[in-house]
Amino acid sequence: MTSLKTTLAAALAGATMLAGTAFADGHAKLTGDLKIFSDMSNPAPRAVMEGMVARFGEMHPDLNIELTVIDREAYKTQIRNFLTADAPDVANWYAANRMRPYVDAGLFEDISDVWDEQMSTELASTKGAMTLDGKQWGVPYTYYQWGVYYRKDIYEELGLSEPSNWDEFKANCQAVIDSGKKCFTLGSKFLWTAAGWFDYLNMRTNGYDFHAALTNGEIEWTDDRVKATFANWRELLDMGAFIDDHTAYSWQESLPFMTNGDAAAILKGNFAVAPLREAGLDDSKLDFHQFPAINPDVALAEDAPTDTFHIPANASNKDNAKAFLKFVVSAENQTMINAGDALGQLPVNNKSSVDEDKFLLEGFEMLSSNSPGGVAQFFDRDAPAEMAKVAMEGFQEFMVKPDDIDRILGKLERARGRIYK
Amino acid sequence: MFPTPLDKRPPSARVTYQAFLPLALIAWLLPLLAVAIFSIKPGADFTNANYWGVPSSFNFIENYGQVFFNSDMPKYLLNSFLITIPTVIGAVALSAMAGFALGVYKFKANIWLFFMFVAGNFVPFQILMVPVRDLTLDLGLYNTKTGLVLFHVAFQTGFCTLFMRNFIKALPYELIEAARVEGISEIRIFWYVVLPLMKPALAALAVLIFTFIWNDYFWAVVLTQGPDSQPVTAGITAFNSEFRAMYHMMSAGSIVAALPPVAMFFLMQKHFIAGLTLGAVK
Numbered sequence: 057m058t059s060l061k062t063t064l065a066a067a068l069a070g071a072t073m074l075a076g077t078a079f080a081d082g083h084a085k086l087t088g089d090l091k092i093f094s095d096m097s098n099p100a101p102r103a104v105m106e107g108m109v110a111r112f113g114e115m116h117p118d119l120n121i122e123l124t125v126i127d128r129e130a131y132k133t134q135i136r137n138f139l140t141a142d143a144p145d146v147a148n149w150y151a152a153n154r155m156r157p158y159v160d161a162g163l164f165e166d167i168s169d170v171w172d173e174q175m176s177t178e179l180a181s182t183k184g185a186m187t188l189d190g191k192q193w194g195v196p197y198t199y200y201q202w203g204v205y206y207r208k209d210i211y212e213e214l215g216l217s218e219p220s221n222w223d224e225f226k227a228n229c230q231a232v233i234d235s236g237k238k239c240f241t242l243g244s245k246f247l248w249t250a251a252g253w254f255d256y257l258n259m260r261t262n263g264y265d266f267h268a269a270l271t272n273g274e275i276e277w278t279d280d281r282v283k284a285t286f287a288n289w290r291e292l293l294d295m296g297a298f299i300d301d302h303t304a305y306s307w308q309e310s311l312p313f314m315t316n317g318d319a320a321a322i323l324k325g326n327f328a329v330a331p332l333r334e335a336g337l338d339d340s341k342l343d344f345h346q347f348p349a350i351n352p353d354v355a356l357a358e359d360a361p362t363d364t365f366h367i368p369a370n371a372s373n374k375d376n377a378k379a380f381l382k383f384v385v386s387a388e389n390q391t392m393i394n395a396g397d398a399l400g401q402l403p404v405n406n407k408s409s410v411d412e413d414k415f416l417l418e419g420f421e422m423l424s425s426n427s428p429g430g431v432a433q434f435f436d437r438d439a440p441a442e443m444a445k446v447a448m449e450g451f452q453e454f455m456v457k458p459d460d461i462d463r464i465l466g467k468l469e470r471a472r473g474r475i476y477k
Numbered sequence: 478m479f480p481t482p483l484d485k486r487p488p489s490a491r492v493t494y495q496a497f498l499p500l501a502l503i504a505w506l507l508p509l510l511a512v513a514i515f516s517i518k519p520g521a522d523f524t525n526a527n528y529w530g531v532p533s534s535f536n537f538i539e540n541y542g543q544v545f546f547n548s549d550m551p552k553y554l555l556n557s558f559l560i561t562i563p564t565v566i567g568a569v570a571l572s573a574m575a576g577f578a579l580g581v582y583k584f585k586a587n588i589w590l591f592f593m594f595v596a597g598n599f600v601p602f603q604i605l606m607v608p609v610r611d612l613t614l615d616l617g618l619y620n621t622k623t624g625l626v627l628f629h630v631a632f633q634t635g636f637c638t639l640f641m642r643n644f645i646k647a648l649p650y651e652l653i654e655a656a657r658v659e660g661i662s663e664i665r666i667f668w669y670v671v672l673p674l675m676k677p678a679l680a681a682l683a684v685l686i687f688t689f690i691w692n693d694y695f696w697a698v699v700l701t702q703g704p705d706s707q708p709v710t711a712g713i714t715a716f717n718s719e720f721r722a723m724y725h726m727m728s729a730g731s732i733v734a735a736l737p738p739v740a741m742f743f744l745m746q747k748h749f750i751a752g753l754t755l756g757a758v759k
Contacts, residue, residue: 093703097715097716097717098716098717098721098723099543099547099548124702124703124704124705125549125703125704125715126702126703126715127711127712127714127715127717128717129714129717130698130702130711130714133698134698134702137610137702138702141614141619142614142619142620306722307720308523308524308721308722309526311524312524312525312526315524315525315526316525316526325720327720327721330721331520331521331523331524331721332524334519334520334521334524335521335524335525336521336525
């Protein structure tokens, strides 16, 4: 019986490989079913997802594809449910530590075989983020850069230029404050926005490897190097760089300070561009610069959260799912789905081309040539969920009560001792 | 015992009342007004902090057009009807029969059975989340409208039975005795004697249950997923994305989702009030 199963499995695996090779030529037609659960629920991502399914369906007319799009927030709770209960063949999720619970629980399929040599070269920038325990557990389909989005017109009015180091950064900020504005808008009500600041300050002060080790629980939060990060942060706080009462706003509610000109910049992901443009900040008023170096001895590293597709371990049509994943990361599809009129983000395949969009071009340039230190996924994806929650509460508290830093770090350290076992 | 009617109060009290009523009304309706205004604003108004002002452009057709033609809202609305109406029928029918049995027949366990229905109402339904989800899964009803309907019927029947039993208990028992003397079977007594008398209670209960079920969010999220089975309350959040909440779209969606229960309320206003006070006054 066992041997029969093995034979069958081997035969299936053989068929997959055949399908895989032939697929590249566009000849092999898949048959059967393919059930996809997606969290791409906003109009534009949704159109992208439906477009991908339609194009994949055209290539394989005999394949019966069933797509279910679930609201992004609800998806985060439902995924626990459907991975065990009613598993689809393909599901969206996030890279790095965010997939660890499902990998550890054996709910995501190991798809290292999909990551052949060609794919590993083309997707080199994100392969690390898809790897846990030396195996790959999914494929990326999009990512985006983080950085400082600033009011170009305000900078020009004050005669400021993009800072290239920490002193210039602070000098710019002081000039903005002297003109009666705030340097940065921030809405820390939902905590994660403050984590963006921590990511950058820590990666610039101590470097990517230190940051990765810290989020991995290998370094004490009471370490002097961590304290150095907070000391840099404190300099900004003491200057009054951030808007008042930032704990009362969500990030969207913090944008009006920028559109009104009460704040000159925001540290944010590229998704902030769309609402700011809608609100009337065109390319002559809005610009982007990389977060400058603080410690010149550490290599620049960036936050670039990656969104992904996975195959649940309980899926019933894994071969079709693998073919779909390969289709998703193909250079042509990547160009198409990340274009400005689609997702408006960065393609993960280095053979793809980037849309003629100022911010996308700058981001692509930055991530492909000026981020030698590495690419982080954002604090709440790099650190385990439980630690991220405690730490982000700590960041927010620190921004309000910077004098309590020792107590806050003590709390984080106790949480570290409890969470990473 | 009762407050003095307004027209018998001194004029100063009347003037104060008339001055404050509109103010209180506006304060009360402010959140609703905000939602209504937002539903015709463009998304940029939120980013520009134009929360209460005049819309920068009038986007009624765009926003509501999106809701009806470019989203799953119609599907979600249909689901809501397909879940709510069978539940109302099921819960009301079952509880009318259970209420008849508990209200008319005298048997030993009557009061204990009745207490069980009442006690069921006091179980916080959050406690049932995991077992019910596992149960629907084992029955193959997970992520189906049927599963949601069955669960709602089961859960609402407790409250409905309490309501019905008390109503039937208040009916003159002589009516039933008279019918029995005539030799009419019990089922015909229920159908021809009791049920016609219960019409106001049935109507009131139907309206109440309709609004309860229509507004349910918890079970919609626990037991169903996606536009094939989820009702509109869960569907509204589909306008959210990873980073941005589309407040203008959600507002338009909420207005559309709120219309059926509001319409129901106005059409059945009389019964609704009766439903809330029935049993309170004897």
